Amino acid sequence: MKNISSDIRTDLQKIIFLCLMILFIIASWFTINKTFVNTGYSVFVEFDSAYGIKPGTPVRLRGLNIGSVVDISSELNSVLAIINIHSRRLVIPKNSLIESNQTGLLNDAVLDILPLEEVQISSNVILNPLSDSCSDDKILCHLSYVQGDRGLNYDDLVRATTRISQRFDDPRFFNLFYMFLHNSVEVTDQVINIFTDLSDLLEFSSRKYSN
Known part of the structure; x- marks a missing residue:
């Protein structure tokens, strides 16, 4: 009887430990997913060609690294890249030029975002790309679709x-x-x-x- 009760206790401990592990994994996933959604947002950029762009290609705004390319796919007449901006506080003006440039000795590709104008807003207005009331005519909101251009390319040279x-x-x-x-x-x-x-x-x- 003691052996049977000991085996039952051991099985219960294993089941409880397994349940705790599952709960921990689920809680961690929800925490990471919530943090990702609240802090970052994504934008679709269309190019005529890949120009060396691949997942992991850095995205820069005014020379500062603000994100990276998450995925790139080939469409019928173009190439579509999905870029992730690390923080929702990094607001990108709607009227911006997005270029694919090559830098460094290895001609690594990089996406440069160059704002073409200053956005004039009131002091009490908070720009949030993830907001449901995001002003799509002033800034790039979450899941916005924009056209990219070809910039400096050593192959052309x-x-x-x-x-x-x-x-x-x-x-x-x-x-x-x-x-x-x-x-x-x-x-x-x-x-x-x-x-x-x-x-x-x-x-x-x-x-x-x-x-």
């Missing part, structure tokens, strides 16, 4: 440099350049001759009037 070098290697370019120089020399000679004739004419006229 390399491509442009390659095209310029290819133009210099083209014999037709050298022929045109030679013709341009030849015509320029001829025009310069003609201009010099004209000025010489004018100077001679002026000198002759001055001598004639002086006599």
Whole structure:
């Protein structure tokens, strides 16, 4: 009997411990989820191409890191990135330019948010992107949808440099350049001759009037 009661007590302890663990996990999940919802918000940004953007790409506002890219997906005619702003206190003006730039030696992608105007509000108005009454015409609210642009991209620079070098290697370019120089020399000679004739004419006229 003692062995049976001991086994029952052990099983009850295991069940109680398991229930406590489950309650702890559920409470922790609710706490983290509540903190995330209350402190951060998300914005959808559409781009023509990925431009090196991936989950974890930092998001900067006026040069300061304020968030990161959570996910990116390919649509029919564009690429849609979901960015998470770490705090609801980080308010982004509606009229802002969102660019995908490349920085550093490894050309890491970064999203730069550049406000194009100052938002004029009353002192008693509190801007909250998570509020149900968020003013979508002044700031970016939670789950707003905006268009992103392509900023500084080293691939474009390399491509442009390659095209310029290819133009210099083209014999037709050298022929045109030679013709341009030849015509320029001829025009310069003609201009010099004209000025010489004018100077001679002026000198002759001055001598004639002086006599």
